[in-house]
């Protein structure tokens with residue numbers, strides 16, 4: 410079971426839910442791995458306090474011109490989809506921070522005038538904590554290519570019973586990279602107009618990706634009923650509601666896990682997981698029925 414915890418905007422409680430779900434399942438004896446894919450601002454480690462065992466660089470191969478071979482034809486600039494190369498007055502200029510390392514310029518250069526050199530974008534660290542295998546990525550300051558580091562985090566995934574991905578917030582490329590091959594997505598929101606707006610965007614994204622999903626509402630007893638009414642209208646299950654509890658805020662500010670500081674929430678997260686696995690099972694059955702119908 411590979412589940413991504415995502416939200417249309419930051420600060421909704423996504424990390425609280427990802428880390429407490431992971432810890433609750435590990436406490437129950439499941440093999441769990443948590444991937445913190447929010448590589449621009451990873452913070453699962455603040456709560457889980459993993460013991461880091463290894464670290465590796467994430468690099469992208471960027472082109473370097475062998476000037477003696479280059480004729481200044483400009484083909485490399487034409488084929489680069491990311492505007493990472495310009496050829497001005499026969500001289501090749503490369504903008505490394507825009508280069509995605511796709512290799513097209515090298516492939517199409519008629520003079521074989523490129524070599525590739527690695528450029529570090531960030532690091533991936535692996536470790537363990539409280540029975541959870543832990544991986545997170547850290548994008549270097551000023552870098553733009555977070556999807557490459559997210560991909561590096563995902564490559565470090567093992568084969569646990571349950572893989573939980575804490576996605577970056579929003580609905581742009583880094584989020585797609587994090588959630589695209591998840592079997593289920595839990596969308597975290599708050600019952601406010603902003604929360605609803607960003608939830609609608611996130612729902613559009615997971616529907617486009619055709620991934621089964623459900624909603625978790627954090628601070629569910631503040632704001633208004635619009636999120637619940639939206640979910641009802643759209644036939645979206647709400648599998649978790651966490652109240653605006655001062656005890657949670659205090660635990661959060663101390664960097665403590667909710668289910669350890671307030672054990673009564675263990676059952677809340679257990680019930681959420683049961684609903685998620687039921688919905689996932691239903692989605693698998695529907696998919697299987699679709700396949701059977703197509704084959705017959």
Ligand code: SF4
Pocket residue numbers: 474478479480481482483484485486496501517518519520521522523
């Ligand atoms: S395609 Fe090759 S030869 Fe042409 S400008 Fe680029 S590096 Fe130079």
Ligand code: SF4
Pocket residue numbers: 470471472488489490491492493494507508509510511512513514515
């Ligand atoms: S490797 Fe790809 S992205 Fe980078 S400069 Fe070449 S064509 Fe552009």
